[in-house]
Amino acid sequence: MKTLGLDLGGTKIAAAVVDDGRILDATRVDTPQTGFPDVAAALERAARTLLERGHGDVAAVGVGSPGPLDYRNGTVLFAPNIAGMEDAPIVAELERRLERTIVLENDANAAGLAEHLFGAARELESSLYLTISTGIGGGLFMGDRVIRGAHGLAGEVGHMTLLPGGPIGGDGLLGSLEAIAAGRSIARDASYGYGREMDTREVFDRARKGEPKALTIVDNAARFTGIGIANLAKIFDPEGFVIGGGMSQVGAFYLDRIRAATAEYLRGYPEADIRLAELGTDAGVIGAAAVAAQAVG
Amino acid sequence: MKTLGLDLGGTKIAAAVVDDGRILDATRVDTPQTGFPDVAAALERAARTLLERGHGDVAAVGVGSPGPLDYRNGTVLFAPNIAGMEDAPIVAELERRLERTIVLENDANAAGLAEHLFGAARELESSLYLTISTGIGGGLFMGDRVIRGAHGLAGEVGHMTLLPGGPIGGDGLLGSLEAIAAGRSIARDASYGYGREMDTREVFDRARKGEPKALTIVDNAARFTGIGIANLAKIFDPEGFVIGGGMSQVGAFYLDRIRAATAEYLRGYPEADIRLAELGTDAGVIGAAAVAAQAVG
Numbered sequence: 310m311k312t313l314g315l316d317l318g319g320t321k322i323a324a325a326v327v328d329d330g331r332i333l334d335a336t337r338v339d340t341p342q343t344g345f346p347d348v349a350a351a352l353e354r355a356a357r358t359l360l361e362r363g364h365g366d367v368a369a370v371g372v373g374s375p376g377p378l379d380y381r382n383g384t385v386l387f388a389p390n391i392a393g394m395e396d397a398p399i400v401a402e403l404e405r406r407l408e409r410t411i412v413l414e415n416d417a418n419a420a421g422l423a424e425h426l427f428g429a430a431r432e433l434e435s436s437l438y439l440t441i442s443t444g445i446g447g448g449l450f451m452g453d454r455v456i457r458g459a460h461g462l463a464g465e466v467g468h469m470t471l472l473p474g475g476p477i478g479g480d481g482l483l484g485s486l487e488a489i490a491a492g493r494s495i496a497r498d499a500s501y502g503y504g505r506e507m508d509t510r511e512v513f514d515r516a517r518k519g520e521p522k523a524l525t526i527v528d529n530a531a532r533f534t535g536i537g538i539a540n541l542a543k544i545f546d547p548e549g550f551v552i553g554g555g556m557s558q559v560g561a562f563y564l565d566r567i568r569a570a571t572a573e574y575l576r577g578y579p580e581a582d583i584r585l586a587e588l589g590t591d592a593g594v595i596g597a598a599a600v601a602a603q604a605v606g
Numbered sequence: 607m608k609t610l611g612l613d614l615g616g617t618k619i620a621a622a623v624v625d626d627g628r629i630l631d632a633t634r635v636d637t638p639q640t641g642f643p644d645v646a647a648a649l650e651r652a653a654r655t656l657l658e659r660g661h662g663d664v665a666a667v668g669v670g671s672p673g674p675l676d677y678r679n680g681t682v683l684f685a686p687n688i689a690g691m692e693d694a695p696i697v698a699e700l701e702r703r704l705e706r707t708i709v710l711e712n713d714a715n716a717a718g719l720a721e722h723l724f725g726a727a728r729e730l731e732s733s734l735y736l737t738i739s740t741g742i743g744g745g746l747f748m749g750d751r752v753i754r755g756a757h758g759l760a761g762e763v764g765h766m767t768l769l770p771g772g773p774i775g776g777d778g779l780l781g782s783l784e785a786i787a788a789g790r791s792i793a794r795d796a797s798y799g800y801g802r803e804m805d806t807r808e809v810f811d812r813a814r815k816g817e818p819k820a821l822t823i824v825d826n827a828a829r830f831t832g833i834g835i836a837n838l839a840k841i842f843d844p845e846g847f848v849i850g851g852g853m854s855q856v857g858a859f860y861l862d863r864i865r866a867a868t869a870e871y872l873r874g875y876p877e878a879d880i881r882l883a884e885l886g887t888d889a890g891v892i893g894a895a896a897v898a899a900q901a902v903g
Contacts, residue, residue, distance in 0.1 A: 458843020
């Protein structure tokens, strides 16, 4: 089924017409930082570009959005990296502007669903997606569906507490996986440890060269990521784990460490199947289009 | 549908004929500690007692068993509290002895399913069962089904790591929920802290009287149980949590502490609905009978 996916990011809005996981046409516009009305207009513009290029027959439009969402009311409660998105009625506004069925989904759920259906986990019955970038998000998938949970909270795996008394996260809690192992946490630890501003890329560059301090920071992040994955294996036990997001691009140097840490904390249990995401930045639009297809299919 | 449930415990085997969650007839026999052949004979004896009391028309027999199970082969890999259960072919042996369809289920999954379908969570679409006794087990339920996971591991929530470097558990890992907050862990901490053998009951008695050392032990166990529940809310987000097992009988004194700790680690997220189990020790046979009914229904 041909549907349109919109992926609302902190800097870009990606839009694509997608049929069964294949992108037929795509476009991008900048994400305004000037409030929800401008964001809605930009989303409409991206969608209209494709609708007017011969894709007026799409069955529905899916939107992958950051931030906590209220699925019942079709609103974004807030978006950490986009200004003026507090209580944004994104579904109602896009329905009015595009006169089509609009389906809202959390951006990590959308990207993870794309990997589950069409990417790294496409042959698996169940999978868990972990996106590691500035922060850490995730999604749970069974059959062909997202498990959203009772309050849309399922898959918020970056916020599980793994080190009570550990570093504080953006959620105000101490010792979450995200506060220890996300990109921003690695940069925080390196900046403190080296006594000057240092970004995640430099930490990994130094670690690759075998510098002990950088290696300690990288090993610690990989260790807690492994503890998190081992916990998830004991709780949800998916057939496979898919790791996406910016930090998945570090490649084997980091993934091998995550796999070793996971194995250590799964001693005596079946081994976890950990894979790298395959769809890159296209996962967001493909997943958004997929949830739209599921909603009207 | 009328089915027969068998609940294989460390000291007793409970058997009941159950129809849609109602116990029509029940019996008990001691659990032999003399090896699997005697255990199989005892299970047969308990079942036959009921079959010969006018319940020969049961559609199938469900067995709730402790220990890691191999669902594919219908075997118990081992049972921590029953001697001689290594690689016990429980399904094949009972099929031969009883000439009926035998359905195997993990004991925590069986008890949790009974609470999900007929007990504390009966009106909920999804629930998570946590059984806190000597150890800590659990089960995940969606719709009317157990989520077993890809390797039968789902719901092993007692083994999630919450304090890397913390106390060692029976699984050889440091700092699992079970190793910190189960009954045996509380007794270990009290025995060390008081410098003499002390059981869980005495710790709670002393804590109720306000004794600081005992209160610290109880508060610490409740805190980590709350951290675990908050993590599970962020991962699976069930409509409700049900707490069963021996330690649920401590009542409000302990449950209030668990609720407070959960709320602390869910700040900013929707509140968790935490309930006490309602079916008591009947949960095991009711759930075992329910999985049998689902398997043939």
